[in-house]
Amino acid sequence: MKSNKEVTIYDIAAELNISAATVSRGLKDHPSINKKTKKRIRETALEMGYRSNTFASNLRSKRTNTIGVIIPRLNSNFMSAVLSGMEKVANEASYNLIISQSLESAQKEALNVQTMFNNRVDGIMVSLAYDTTDTSHFELLLKKGIPLLFFDRVLELPQCTCVMIDNRKAGYEATKHLLEQGCKNIFHITGQLTRTVYAERLSGYKSALQDFGLEYNEANVLITRLDEKAGTDAAEKIMAMSSRPDGVFASNDTSAVSCMSALKRSGLRIPEDVAFVGFNNDPISRVIEPNLSTINYPGFEMGQIAAQKLINHLNTENHINMTDSIILKAELISRASSRRTL
Amino acid sequence: MKSNKEVTIYDIAAELNISAATVSRGLKDHPSINKKTKKRIRETALEMGYRSNTFASNLRSKRTNTIGVIIPRLNSNFMSAVLSGMEKVANEASYNLIISQSLESAQKEALNVQTMFNNRVDGIMVSLAYDTTDTSHFELLLKKGIPLLFFDRVLELPQCTCVMIDNRKAGYEATKHLLEQGCKNIFHITGQLTRTVYAERLSGYKSALQDFGLEYNEANVLITRLDEKAGTDAAEKIMAMSSRPDGVFASNDTSAVSCMSALKRSGLRIPEDVAFVGFNNDPISRVIEPNLSTINYPGFEMGQIAAQKLINHLNTENHINMTDSIILKAELISRASSRRTL
DNA sequence: AGTATAAATACAATCGGTTGCATTATATAT
DNA sequence: ATATATAATGCAACCGATTGTATTTATACT
Numbered sequence: 153m154k155s156n157k158e159v160t161i162y163d164i165a166a167e168l169n170i171s172a173a174t175v176s177r178g179l180k181d182h183p184s185i186n187k188k189t190k191k192r193i194r195e196t197a198l199e200m201g202y203r204s205n206t207f208a209s210n211l212r213s214k215r216t217n218t219i220g221v222i223i224p225r226l227n228s229n230f231m232s233a234v235l236s237g238m239e240k241v242a243n244e245a246s247y248n249l250i251i252s253q254s255l256e257s258a259q260k261e262a263l264n265v266q267t268m269f270n271n272r273v274d275g276i277m278v279s280l281a282y283d284t285t286d287t288s289h290f291e292l293l294l295k296k297g298i299p300l301l302f303f304d305r306v307l308e309l310p311q312c313t314c315v316m317i318d319n320r321k322a323g324y325e326a327t328k329h330l331l332e333q334g335c336k337n338i339f340h341i342t343g344q345l346t347r348t349v350y351a352e353r354l355s356g357y358k359s360a361l362q363d364f365g366l367e368y369n370e371a372n373v374l375i376t377r378l379d380e381k382a383g384t385d386a387a388e389k390i391m392a393m394s395s396r397p398d399g400v401f402a403s404n405d406t407s408a409v410s411c412m413s414a415l416k417r418s419g420l421r422i423p424e425d426v427a428f429v430g431f432n433n434d435p436i437s438r439v440i441e442p443n444l445s446t447i448n449y450p451g452f453e454m455g456q457i458a459a460q461k462l463i464n465h466l467n468t469e470n471h472i473n474m475t476d477s478i479i480l481k482a483e484l485i486s487r488a489s490s491r492r493t494l
Numbered sequence: 495m496k497s498n499k500e501v502t503i504y505d506i507a508a509e510l511n512i513s514a515a516t517v518s519r520g521l522k523d524h525p526s527i528n529k530k531t532k533k534r535i536r537e538t539a540l541e542m543g544y545r546s547n548t549f550a551s552n553l554r555s556k557r558t559n560t561i562g563v564i565i566p567r568l569n570s571n572f573m574s575a576v577l578s579g580m581e582k583v584a585n586e587a588s589y590n591l592i593i594s595q596s597l598e599s600a601q602k603e604a605l606n607v608q609t610m611f612n613n614r615v616d617g618i619m620v621s622l623a624y625d626t627t628d629t630s631h632f633e634l635l636l637k638k639g640i641p642l643l644f645f646d647r648v649l650e651l652p653q654c655t656c657v658m659i660d661n662r663k664a665g666y667e668a669t670k671h672l673l674e675q676g677c678k679n680i681f682h683i684t685g686q687l688t689r690t691v692y693a694e695r696l697s698g699y700k701s702a703l704q705d706f707g708l709e710y711n712e713a714n715v716l717i718t719r720l721d722e723k724a725g726t727d728a729a730e731k732i733m734a735m736s737s738r739p740d741g742v743f744a745s746n747d748t749s750a751v752s753c754m755s756a757l758k759r760s761g762l763r764i765p766e767d768v769a770f771v772g773f774n775n776d777p778i779s780r781v782i783e784p785n786l787s788t789i790n791y792p793g794f795e796m797g798q799i800a801a802q803k804l805i806n807h808l809n810t811e812n813h814i815n816m817t818d819s820i821i822l823k824a825e826l827i828s829r830a831s832s833r834r835t836l
Numbered sequence: 837a838g839t840a841t842a843a844a845t846a847c848a849a850t851c852g853g854t855t856g857c858a859t860t861a862t863a864t865a866t
Numbered sequence: 867a868t869a870t871a872t873a874a875t876g877c878a879a880c881c882g883a884t885t886g887t888a889t890t891t892a893t894a895c896t
Binding site: 158160161162172173175176177179180204205206207208209210211212213 | 851852853854855
């Protein structure tokens with residue numbers, strides 16, 4: 153009857169009449185250990201039911217094989233997809249993920265960074281909270297040389313990689329599409345412009361208007377939290393406008409859908425009276441009637457790429473080129489909500 | 495200029511001319527340390543920028559303050575809510591969460607258990623994968639005395655707590671509601687019946703039929719993966735049936751919505767021709783037209799309660815009463831998809 | 837003052853891998 | 867056979883907090 157105690161490398165060493173150091177090196181395939189010895193070590197370890205003690209290892213090697221992920225909220229299909237992608241890559245590289253939500257609060261975001269810092273994560277991936285303006289809570293990471301990567305809602309810091317889409321282009325394409333469908337007066341529902349994702353989309357929106365010879369009208373842009381209420385607020389505003397918009401480009405599907413629903417309730421026809429384009433390609437966009445045109449946002453891919461980038465960086469000695477950014481494709485999906493019979 | 499090295503309790507001890515043991519005890523508010531000394535220790539620790547080294551601590555104390563969570567998929571609003579609830583409670587109790595997905599595969603589930611086991615999590619919370627039948631991968635946890643808690647898709651193991659809703663009752667209520675709206679022939683879209691959640695709902699469905707004097711008809715039950723395809727498959731089947739159902743009770747909103755959409759495309763009217771009740775109260779249920787009646791599933795609450803239960807258990811010495819189960823309320827939300835003008 | 841008792845602190849072993857350096861075994865060259 | 871290079875292994879310190887036990891200090895009681 154074996155006792156309940158854990159098997160250590162010392163037990164293996166004793167069993168094989170070799171030193172613990174050799175066992176340690178053998179287990180991690182160190183080049184200076186004889187192949188036959190390695191084999192014996194591996195076999196004995198297996199037999200004895202050995203499992204490495206992460207803490208002892210971490211304590212000594214000062215690495216945790218853990219990556220922290222801070223996201224605003226775990227409530228969108230997009231975020232789920234991103235996390236799935238990250239998890240896949242991290243798992244394969246035997247890294248663990250610690251996920252926490254900022255709940256769109258800069259304060260909680262700072263707290264999360266602190267917690268992860270204390271837990272000695274090897275690196276951190278962040279999508280910024282809605283109201284983060286002060287970014288000093290990231291400084292201690294950079295100071296300690298803990299790699300920091302931003303995705304989606306990024307922050308252009310000199311020492312950080314960003315993984316994102318070309319938001320300006322996406323905003324341009326969405327708006328252009330509406331214009332091509334004959335819209336002359338396009339409303340834009342967006343988020344906090346301190347988040348560059350939204351600022352960029354707005355910029356694309358403006359460019360498209362310009363290219364089609366239309367004046368930019370500030371009254372057509374509504375800054376919101378991009379939740380359901382944002383959509384109904386927008387609808388209310390739209391209904392009250394003297395020259396009513398004939399198109400809406402929303403910076404996420406949630407607000408687009410809720411706005412569409414509200415307008416429908418007010419008796420407007422989609423897309424005849426108002427055409428819609430959303431953002432994210434959430435499942436919801438294929439449920440609403442008419443189906444919502446939207447920008448396909450490659451979440452899974454983004455997660456994979458972000459995690460891969462960070463892990464590559466962690467696994468290489470030379471800590472260079474962590475500074476470049478990665479831009480993913482994000483194309484328009486045209487559905488009934490924006491297609492007018494021309 | 496301070497060096498980049500971390501501050502340890504030895505540094506604090508040296509600074510204050512006391513022993514490291516006293517510092518260690520002082521920092522965790524041990525009763526046998528003088529209050530004044532504690533104060534000095536705390537202050538010095540703060541000044542010197544001390545942060546505790548989790549690994550050294552874990553190595554010695556054999557606890558990690560980490561809880562593993564294994565879920566089938568991170569793609570539903572419900573799961574997001576559960577995780578949010580868990581995260582909240584865990585954070586407050588200064589536990590970390592390691593989340594991973596089984597992707598509905600029993601094999602990956604077993605792998606995840608193994609990984610978390612190796613990472614020495616203090617406890618594990620699991621919602622079972624779709625096709626898990628063999629549950630031997632949980633045995634090593636129980637053998638090592640690592641507490642295991644199931645939520646939502648539970649498994650009735652003698653030594654485990656389960657947190658769930660009364661699925662039988664929910665199934666009964668959903669079906670009863672349809673019957674009260676005049677349905678005589680109710681179709682049921684469900685998941686793998688080895689998952690008790692679905693078996694229980696089916697059982698409730700049967701009871702309701704019986705109470706209303708209707709015969710149970712096996713042809714009216716379709717076992718699916720509860721994804722979008724499940725809905726369209728069900729719709730196809732329904733359209734092909736000789737005596738067409740006039741009501742559908744689906745075990746999640748995703749399949750309900752996709753089935754509803756398909757039937758609508760086939761020219762059926764909801765709820766006049768076919769009334770619908772879903773399950774989960776996903777946001778999607780309030781987007782589809784007509785809005786989907788559904789069972790409100792208190793995800794956030796479930797997450798909180800599950801985490802609280804596990805943490806309480808971890809924090810108490812006497813490892814008793816980890817065996818009782820917790821049943822949450824889940825009530826029907828009646829919306830247009832099932833309300834017939836009577 | 838002298839002893840019993842309690843409170844506060846210190847000592848030192850321990851947790852289990854990791855790693856620089858020393859040492860021994862083996863292979864190759866002369 | 868001897869010298870030299872190389873491969874393989876061992877030694878022992880180390881990472882930093884924890885904790886049982888011993889020791890010192892403060893307090894209480896005759």
